[in-house]
Amino acid sequence: MIRMIRKYEDWFGVAGGICIAVGLYLGLAASPPDYYQGEVVRIMYIHVPFASTSMTAYFVMTAASLWYLWKRNPIVDNMAHATAGVGVFFTAGALFTGSIWGKPTWNTWWTWDARLVSFTILLLILIGYLMLRTFIEDKEREARYAAVLAIVGAVDLPIVHFSVEWWRTLHQPLSVSPRGIAIAGAMLFPLILMSAGFYLILTYMVGVRTQMLYLQQLLEAKKGRLLGEVHL
């Protein structure tokens, strides 16, 4: 699996980089301002990709955790661990950019809104997952407990997604949904490009971090630090 990641990761990195570069140019320099929000709508091109990729990252982490509990493949556990590390960054990025967007549009940095609260809980679950992994000495037990936590925490995913439909919130509903597309074409194209770029970069980052965790464990095992409990 590590060989496969090494073989294909660069393609994801390059494609993601190109999509983000073009998306940034279109979003910051070429797309029109919004009629109601004006220029500040440009934050959408970074906030929405951050939010959607962070939810995807958690979904991937849950799937990898289920896979680990089933097959006990340690590299899959490395992937779940890597996804959590990258996911924390993307989730914090979504909250940070959302807060900045909220100030000029809602006149507040933060509000106890269902979407914001459920998203913050997602961040706290990810942080808790990473903390759990640092507290347990036994690698196999660490992986098992972390996988269970990830699966239990996945309950928050549908709450985040449907929060804008289930409750009356300040956060706007989905602009792109099965009901239709409520966004102008000139704004939709850079948004799609940035989102595609973020998904590709997320894949690339998870690949790089999975290798990093695998190599760290390999090095430790080779040095004999984990004698008798090598988890490779």
Added chain:
Amino acid sequence: MARFIYERHPMKRLYLRWGGILAVGFLIVILSAQRYYRDVYSLTPDLILSRPPFGTVRILGMVEAGTLVKETPSNQARFSLSGNGQRIPVLYQGNRPDDLRELKTLVVIGQWDGSNRQFLAHEMDLIPNYGFITTAYLIMLPMGLFLFMMEHRVLLLYNKIKESKIYEPEVGSLDEG
């Protein structure tokens, strides 16, 4: 050449790639700044009075309380726009004059009439709030740094494993990738 660098000097390849990424990022910053100064950058009333501009300009200011007079049939409005301790009289003739409200901060677009010392505006716009936009996009910097550090660490670990005596080729060796 690229293959040689890739195989012999993976660190050089990493630095070259990130140099390219920085160059592209710098180009995007320049293009965005150009667009900002062309379409968004706004003057303030004190700048208009101290250095009267030529041509069409944008002025950011607040509609002074008690100065707004709307002339409905002619779609005109008169008011004072204040900012940085100065105020200028504005004669607005354009669409949506009803959107004008006292104490509202906005951008008016038009030309300075030096002979009558008033600003002739034909369009108005929302406050650009570019500080918020710039701050939001600055998160790309830690994101890039995070990725760079991870790639750097992976290369270091590969080198460490290869160079140390503890390295033994295995089935599905890392070298084969």
